[in-house]
Amino acid sequence: MNDSVYNLENQNSNLSSKIVVALEKISEAYRAMLWEKAKEYKLSPIQIQILVFLNTHKLKYCTVSYLAVEFNITKATISDSVKSLLSKGLIEKQADEKDTRSYTISLSDTGNNLITNLNNYSGELVNPLTEMSSENQENLWGSLSEIIRNLHHNNIISMQRMCFSCKYYTAVPEGHYCGLLEKELKSIDIRLDCPEHKQK
Template sequence: MERGADGLDARLIDAVERLGDAGRAMLRDAAKREGLSVTQAQLLLRVTSPSAGPQSTGSFARWLEVSAPTVSDAAAALVRKGLLEAVPDVTETRRSAWVPTGPGREAAERLRGWRDPLAAGLSAASPEDRATALRVLLEAVASLHRTGRITVARTCLTCRFLRHEHPDGPAGEWCGLMAAPLGAADLRVDCPEHEPAHEPAQRP
């Protein structure tokens, strides 16, 4: 049996990998029920995320860690199915952005059911343990982002507004934008106000 910190790290990585495998399988099954590929389902879920808003092909590609042509093909298929539509972008740098249709939002809501078994499993842990797990996982995400292995990470731990203490308040992490304390349970995974603290390194 592996013992010590190294053995624990290996088992944590194995557990994350197992959860990832299970999550992909559950998402694949949910996508199949909607007549979608996994990439199409991921794109539809991302488009309908409250924190996403209208985004371009390139921004979706960076978030999903796939190529822009892959996103274009998935988006075109979703448009043909009546689940997405292209709208003029408000910026000058992009010609159009993708937004969901009414049926697209309904399909995305059904797709999100893939998470239910995982949520049921997490509910057995205490709120404190779940908050600690969130903090540990986001630390790993931040590390991968700093080294260029994750292109986009809109988390509190990668944001320039993160403060490690408030000048007029108690010690502890704060959001400088919201002027609010950040406990482990308050950390965001996908913040719409996120501004990166550092540019990620080039992918190795």
């Protein structure tokens, strides 16, 4: 039997298959919105993602190596995008004093001026969520965070700043516990991107 999620007989009688295809549709919406923004500002989608990342993360994370893991793409591709952003004057490079081959990158003044026009590219995805009840949102977040955890466990995606990969995180019988905040975390408190995260 063809058990592909795209086999319609399988898909229409199997909720897991339907959910996989639904997630793919949502990622198409995300990609389409990112492309729209990229066309408007004459940037590539990954260049926009890099600029948005630089705007919201600590300088120590803003290196070619870290970005390559973050976006699951090669260092060479990130390096090309960084070169292009430098030539457009949207980012600046800071050399590492201890290792002259290494550097961090940050937004330039021009990049900072542009960022508010770029960082809302996925805004349309928020609308259907705000129309859901809090309970449905909480259930959805609980399921999505478990899917992300599982995909990371199977080396399919990175999980660089999520609770599950943090040294302060412990699974407890009641659910989750953060040793830094010294409190139990409900499912909705699990962070996907925590500024205090420390890799295990």
